[in-house]
Amino acid sequence: xxxxxxxxxxxxxxxxxxxxxxxxxxxxxxxxxxxxxxxxxxxxxxxxxxxxxxxxxxxxxxxxxxxxxxxxxxxxxxxxxxxxxxxxxxxxxxxxxxxxxxxxxxxxxxxxxxxx
Amino acid sequence: xxxxxxxxxxxxxxxxxxxxxxxxxxxxxxxxxxxxxxxxxxxxxxxxxxxxxxxxxxxxxxxxxxxxxxxxxxxxxxxxxxxxxxxxxxxxxxxxxxxxxxxxxxxxxxxxxxxx
Numbered sequence: 636x637x638x639x640x641x642x643x644x645x646x647x648x649x650x651x652x653x654x655x656x657x658x659x660x661x662x663x664x665x666x667x668x669x670x671x672x673x674x675x676x677x678x679x680x681x682x683x684x685x686x687x688x689x690x691x692x693x694x695x696x697x698x699x700x701x702x703x704x705x706x707x708x709x710x711x712x713x714x715x716x717x718x719x720x721x722x723x724x725x726x727x728x729x730x731x732x733x734x735x736x737x738x739x740x741x742x743x744x745x746x747x748x749x750x751x
Numbered sequence: 752x753x754x755x756x757x758x759x760x761x762x763x764x765x766x767x768x769x770x771x772x773x774x775x776x777x778x779x780x781x782x783x784x785x786x787x788x789x790x791x792x793x794x795x796x797x798x799x800x801x802x803x804x805x806x807x808x809x810x811x812x813x814x815x816x817x818x819x820x821x822x823x824x825x826x827x828x829x830x831x832x833x834x835x836x837x838x839x840x841x842x843x844x845x846x847x848x849x850x851x852x853x854x855x856x857x858x859x860x861x862x863x864x865x866x867x
Contacts, residue, residue, distance in 0.1 A: 666853070668853075668854060668855075670855075670857075676859065676860075677755075677842055677857035677858055677859050677860050678796070678842070678844075678855070678857045679857070680854040680855065680856070683853055683854055690853070691853065691854060694854070724794065726796060728796075728855075730853075739786070739798055739801055740786075740798075740855060741798060742788070742795065742796035742797075742798070743795075744793075744794065744795045745794055745795065745796070747794070
């Protein structure tokens with residue numbers, strides 16, 4: 636049973652370019668979450684999606700960032716016109732369902748984005 | 752808003768000793784979940800253990816146990832018989848459930864180093 640898949644594992648972009656990060660959840664999981672980790676910090680929530688729906692995007696920057704989880708295919712986190720401050724590790728997690736106490740989220744290996 | 756505090760930036764422990772990593776939390780929710788994740792130098796996030804707020808017994812998973820003291824709002828991770836492979840960053844996290852929001856709030860992490 637494959638875990639959460641993310642690609643690419645490493646991504647280098649120049650300022651002003653676009654970055655596309657992909658995430659395939661674990662089999663049977665329909666809930667996807669994106670988190671960002673700056674160096675030497677904990678993870679910060681960005682967005683929570685279900686198939687074709689954004690449920691909570693309270694952690695997403697207002698500009699340049701967008702996320703989708705289409706009916707078919709992986710979830711995509713898109714960063715337009717990247718700046719050096721976007722350099723970070725971006726983690727995707729998935730869970731099978733939601734519960735009052737919290738369903739365990741399983742994380743992918745992350746995408747390390749470096750903006751030159 | 753919920754908050755997670757990990758007061759130990761770094762811990763150094765001799766191999767085979769037990770180690771306790773501290774985590775305190777702040778929430779007004781009655782129902783919540785607490786998680787510990789391990790992040791080795793390779794960067795992935797590995798789920799270790801989960802504790803629900805209504806669980807009467809402390810959670811255990813192999814060498815990991817969670818010392819849950821609800822009145823003190825603490826959820827310390829205990830690793831018994833530490834091994835060199837336990838050297839990693841450890842993050843405590845809480846599931847936020849306000850208004851259906853389903854996201855994890857992470858602490859700043861503790862870097863654990865196991866000495867031979």
